[in-house]
Amino acid sequence: MARMWFWLSLALASLSAQAAPIVKRNPYTFVLDNPYGDAIFQLGEIAYLANTKYPKAVIAADCQTVTSAIPITVIKTNASSITKDTLTSVIDSYLSADDVFNHDFLDGLYISSAVKTSLDATAVEYLTSLNTTFVFADSTVSVEGSFTTIALESPAEVPIGPYLAHVESGTVSFSTVYRLYPDTYRTFLFGAYDANDGEDNHNPLGTFLPKFWDPMIPVPSRVYSWGDERPLAGERVAIKDLYDVKGLQTSGGSQAWAYITPVSNGTAPSVQKILDLGGIVVGKQKLAQFASGANPWEWQDEHYPFNPRGDGWLTCSASSSGGGCSVAAYDWLDYAIGSDTGSSMRRPAAVSGTYGQRPSQGLMSLERVLPLGGATDTAGVFSRDPYKWIKFSKAWYSPDLYQDSSITGLSPLEVPDTDAFPKTILYPVDYLPLNNSAAEPILQEFIASMSRIFNMTVKELNFTATVQNFSDPIASNFTTLSAATGVINTWSAWEVIGKPLITAWGALFDGRFPPIDPARRPGWKAFNETRTNQVAYDAALVTKNRGVEWYEKELQYSTPESCSESIMLYDIGTGGLPSFRERELNESPDASYLAVLPKTAKITGANICPIFGCADFTVPIGQVPYQSNITFHEEMVPVTINLVVKRGCDFMLYNMIERLADEGVLKTVKTGRTAF
Ligand SMILES: *[C@@H]1O[C@H](CO)[C@@H](O)[C@H](O)[C@H]1NC(C)=O
Ligand SMILES: *[C@@H]1O[C@H](CO)[C@@H](O)[C@H](O)[C@H]1NC(C)=O
Ligand SMILES: *[C@@H]1O[C@H](CO)[C@@H](O)[C@H](O)[C@H]1NC(C)=O
Ligand SMILES: *[C@@H]1O[C@H](CO)[C@@H](O)[C@H](O)[C@H]1NC(C)=O
Ligand SMILES: *[C@@H]1O[C@H](CO)[C@@H](O)[C@H](O)[C@H]1NC(C)=O
Ligand SMILES: *[C@@H]1O[C@H](CO)[C@@H](O)[C@H](O)[C@H]1NC(C)=O
Ligand SMILES: *[C@@H]1O[C@H](CO)[C@@H](O)[C@H](O)[C@H]1NC(C)=O
Ligand SMILES: *[C@@H]1O[C@H](CO)[C@@H](O)[C@H](O)[C@H]1NC(C)=O
Ligand SMILES: *[C@@H]1O[C@H](CO)[C@@H](O)[C@H](O)[C@H]1NC(C)=O
Ligand SMILES: *[C@@H]1O[C@H](CO)[C@@H](O)[C@H](O)[C@H]1NC(C)=O
Numbered sequence: 001m002a003r004m005w006f007w008l009s010l011a012l013a014s015l016s017a018q019a020a021p022i023v024k025r026n027p028y029t030f031v032l033d034n035p036y037g038d039a040i041f042q043l044g045e046i047a048y049l050a051n052t053k054y055p056k057a058v059i060a061a062d063c064q065t066v067t068s069a070i071p072i073t074v075i076k077t078n079a080s081s082i083t084k085d086t087l088t089s090v091i092d093s094y095l096s097a098d099d100v101f102n103h104d105f106l107d108g109l110y111i112s113s114a115v116k117t118s119l120d121a122t123a124v125e126y127l128t129s130l131n132t133t134f135v136f137a138d139s140t141v142s143v144e145g146s147f148t149t150i151a152l153e154s155p156a157e158v159p160i161g162p163y164l165a166h167v168e169s170g171t172v173s174f175s176t177v178y179r180l181y182p183d184t185y186r187t188f189l190f191g192a193y194d195a196n197d198g199e200d201n202h203n204p205l206g207t208f209l210p211k212f213w214d215p216m217i218p219v220p221s222r223v224y225s226w227g228d229e230r231p232l233a234g235e236r237v238a239i240k241d242l243y244d245v246k247g248l249q250t251s252g253g254s255q256a257w258a259y260i261t262p263v264s265n266g267t268a269p270s271v272q273k274i275l276d277l278g279g280i281v282v283g284k285q286k287l288a289q290f291a292s293g294a295n296p297w298e299w300q301d302e303h304y305p306f307n308p309r310g311d312g313w314l315t316c317s318a319s320s321s322g323g324g325c326s327v328a329a330y331d332w333l334d335y336a337i338g339s340d341t342g343s344s345m346r347r348p349a350a351v352s353g354t355y356g357q358r359p360s361q362g363l364m365s366l367e368r369v370l371p372l373g374g375a376t377d378t379a380g381v382f383s384r385d386p387y388k389w390i391k392f393s394k395a396w397y398s399p400d401l402y403q404d405s406s407i408t409g410l411s412p413l414e415v416p417d418t419d420a421f422p423k424t425i426l427y428p429v430d431y432l433p434l435n436n437s438a439a440e441p442i443l444q445e446f447i448a449s450m451s452r453i454f455n456m457t458v459k460e461l462n463f464t465a466t467v468q469n470f471s472d473p474i475a476s477n478f479t480t481l482s483a484a485t486g487v488i489n490t491w492s493a494w495e496v497i498g499k500p501l502i503t504a505w506g507a508l509f510d511g512r513f514p515p516i517d518p519a520r521r522p523g524w525k526a527f528n529e530t531r532t533n534q535v536a537y538d539a540a541l542v543t544k545n546r547g548v549e550w551y552e553k554e555l556q557y558s559t560p561e562s563c564s565e566s567i568m569l570y571d572i573g574t575g576g577l578p579s580f581r582e583r584e585l586n587e588s589p590d591a592s593y594l595a596v597l598p599k600t601a602k603i604t605g606a607n608i609c610p611i612f613g614c615a616d617f618t619v620p621i622g623q624v625p626y627q628s629n630i631t632f633h634e635e636m637v638p639v640t641i642n643l644v645v646k647r648g649c650d651f652m653l654y655n656m657i658e659r660l661a662d663e664g665v666l667k668t669v670k671t672g673r674t675a676f
Pocket of ligand 6: 465466469
């Protein structure tokens with residue numbers, strides 16, 4: 001498969017955000033056509049993509065002129081007379097809410113109106129001062145001025161905002177424009193955009209910024225979605241490269257897998273749902289290969305992404321590494337979709353100081369998603385803003401996409417959107433306090449706020465002892481429960497990925513084993529189907545269900561007053577210590593590895609919900625300083641906490657989080673070096 005590195009002569013485009021009040025307009029500079037026939041161009045220092053192959057609209061017009069591309073702005077107004085003020089107020093509103101539109105798109109203007117109207121003298125003078133060359137107008141709009149006026153024979157049904165227009169042989173076309181941002185933290189594999197080809201394809205954007213080795217990510221104007229009432233209208237969403245998107249390669253982070261599999265000919269229902277809700281897919285992101293828990297130094301096929309927090313050398317964790325770190329990094333990105341089997345949403349959220357969840361088992365279809373463990377995999381979303389996170393989640397996790405009991409091995413999901421909040425905060429003494437004593441007061445303050453707001457009682461418990469006390473030999477035995485999860489987490493990936501990959505690669509390359517990262521190589525080399533097979537998998541589902549049923553009877557259960565009688569807290573991160581991408585740095589007493597098993601526990605906190613099916617959300621609550629051995633400067637590391645409730649109580653937990661945000665206890669985190 002051809003890979004393309006295109007040369008773009010641009011400086012760090014993100015530094016020059018919006019044009020200041022009317023300065024000299026930057027002219028259109030063509031850069032190249034991409035292989036899909038779409039145009040990459042620049043206006044000044046900023047690079048854009050225009051979907052010229054499949055424009056948003058092509059309208060007949062009364063014109064002889066043929067012109068090359070014109071950056072234009074589409075305005076809709078019903079003002080009976082269009083004045084300078086009409087125009088400036090619209091332009092100012094675009095400027096204040098959008099990072100794609102700027103004055104450079106005023107070479108042309110398309111004014112659409114449902115009522116008869118005209119440009120008055122102040123408007124004409126204003127456009128003349130802008131050197132606007134072309135004015136396109138509906139038949140209802142009369143225009144006289146020193147510019148070329150082109151009357152459209154019918155109104156162009158395009159959303160307002162910036163476009164690239166072409167005028168040729170009696171037609172005007174309006175092409176959607178995307179601003180290209182450099183992925184400076186290298187969290188993406190590649191950018192992507194809607195092909196608009198009528199076949200629901202997305203095109204990859206094989207464009208690269210050589211000065212800093214960054215892939216370029218296309219984001220459409222935010223103005224396009226104004227007036228679109230759908231819950232995710234215009235929200236820019238990045239996708240972990242496990243999910244199929246029609247027209248894009250799914251690699252699972254493996255070039256060997258990409259080599260033997262075709263470009264996706266369909267879109268995962270979970271991603272289709274996002275598109276149906278109005279979301280915009282902007283690219284595919286890096287992950288620990290095949291959703292493993294690989295440490296940064298174990299990545300071979302992909303280069304490990306960078307975390308914007310602290311000294312820039314902190315881990316992004318795994319496996320949804322690109323997702324968490326990108327949401328912590330870029331204001332131009334709203335959400336990233338990841339998945340969680342053993343910690344892969346929750347831990348990346350913890351180390352990037354963002355919101356990220358492992359939903360209840362079965363809440364989201366994983367059809368057309370590369371599996372790790374079919375009955376332990378879950379889908380989640382990263383966000384900086386608790387309200388936006390809740391809005392996305394409540395719209396996305398819809399009953400039509402719940403998984404069937406035949407997949408989860410568990411009872412059918414019921415997910416009430418309820419304020420039947422917990423009465424008890426469980427503080428497990430085998431998992432808490434936080435490792436860094438400077439971080440624990442932040443947690444204590446959070447607990448105090450939560451118990452005040454919801455009138456809850458804090459109860460200490462020994463989680464390990466409580467489970468071991470279940471009067472069921474299977475549900476109380478961590479060895480048995482962990483072994484079942486182990487079977488679930490290896491069989492699906494082997495059956496769907498490992499075995500076909502090894503077979504296909506061997507056939508192609510004279511019996512050779514495929515080049516894959518060490519996280520999977522030994523396990524797949526020695527895979528023993530006599531031990532791990534469909535029968536063992538089915539038995540593991542039965543064991544898992546037994547654990548879940550006992551958990552929901554004895555530990556986190558429903559009462560008439562509460563969806564989940566308790567909310568349990570623990571930390572999936574490092575307890576406020578930095579953890580680094582460079583292995584040796586984690587040996588110091590002031591740093592920590594990830595996934596450390598607490599001294600008296602039998603399983604890591606991360607494994608509680610994969611075993612017991614519960615909902616487990618990571619939320620950022622503060623930050624603590626450390627002295628960096630990278631910048632040799634004081635830096636901040638995020639402090640997060642995990643909130644665990646009974647399976648099916650996700651929406652109750654969102655309602656609690658909303659309340660905590662209303663009270664100022666939970667906040668929107670910033671992008672960049674510090675979360676707060
Ligand atoms: C319009 O053109 C004049 C003459 O070339 C130039 O001085 C002025 O800066 C231009 N204005 C804009 C908004 O580009
Ligand atoms: C203009 O009027 C039409 C017809 O009443 C309406 O559909 C449209 O939303 C209005 N547009 C604006 C910008 O007010
Ligand atoms: C999509 O691809 C799969 C194999 O990769 C094939 O079995 C299926 O028929 C294709 N579907 C369509 C609609 O082309
Ligand atoms: C929790 O209970 C287990 C099992 O009884 C015990 O081994 C462990 O020491 C306890 N942990 C704490 C922190 O009390
Ligand atoms: C708070 O909870 C306690 C029981 O834990 C109850 O007695 C008390 O009435 C509650 N207070 C409020 C204000 O609801
Ligand atoms: C174990 O169960 C017994 C009987 O239900 C109960 O009395 C005891 O408190 C439990 N112990 C723990 C540590 O949960
Ligand atoms: C748990 O199960 C394992 C494996 O079946 C068994 O060896 C062990 O004795 C059990 N532990 C307890 C405490 O029953
Ligand atoms: C595979 O597992 C079976 C059952 O546990 C065992 O008897 C056999 O020795 C294993 N084979 C290899 C090659 O390890
Ligand atoms: C930085 O290095 C010093 C000296 O090796 C060590 O004592 C300290 O713990 C390190 N700091 C961090 C945050 O790892
Ligand atoms: C706490 O930090 C220390 C020092 O790095 C480490 O040895 C220990 O494993 C950590 N404990 C947990 C539970 O993370």
